[in-house]
Amino acid sequence: MPMSIKVLYFASLRETLGYSHETLTLPDTIDTVGALRGHLAKRGGAWEALQEGRNVRAAINQEMVGPESVVRDRDEIAFFPPVTGG
Template sequence: MSITVRFFASIRERLGKAEDTIEYKGITTIADVWTKSAKIPMPDNVLAAINMEYARTDQPVRDGDEVAFFPPVTGGAP
């Protein structure tokens, strides 16, 4: 029973890892996933997704989910 965690862009660089697998036991929300895997306080502007769909950090997670964290997306043509 596990959750796959992926980190992208500057978050990956800051944490020094692109991926992690954590035990599902005791995990209830995306915020719990961050706490267990990143081991640092979650920045206010971090975006999250469960199974490739945007999600709030208080959203529940289930065994087998993939949770991704990435910085806000910026850019594009004016």
């Protein structure tokens, strides 16, 4: 059964993509953060900023996660560039 999630984009990703958030209905084949990134990157153009190998961090429901983390119905997934301090 397809699931519905909210995706948030922060900092330079928000500027690059032109979106701060969106709600998506995902096919059954998209079940991890890595698969979601790949799915979004396939949109092409600016969305390639989310391709595997690009330095992008992710969180599910405000908890930092890796690409293998499972995405569940009604999760909130956030993507953002690494934060540097100084």
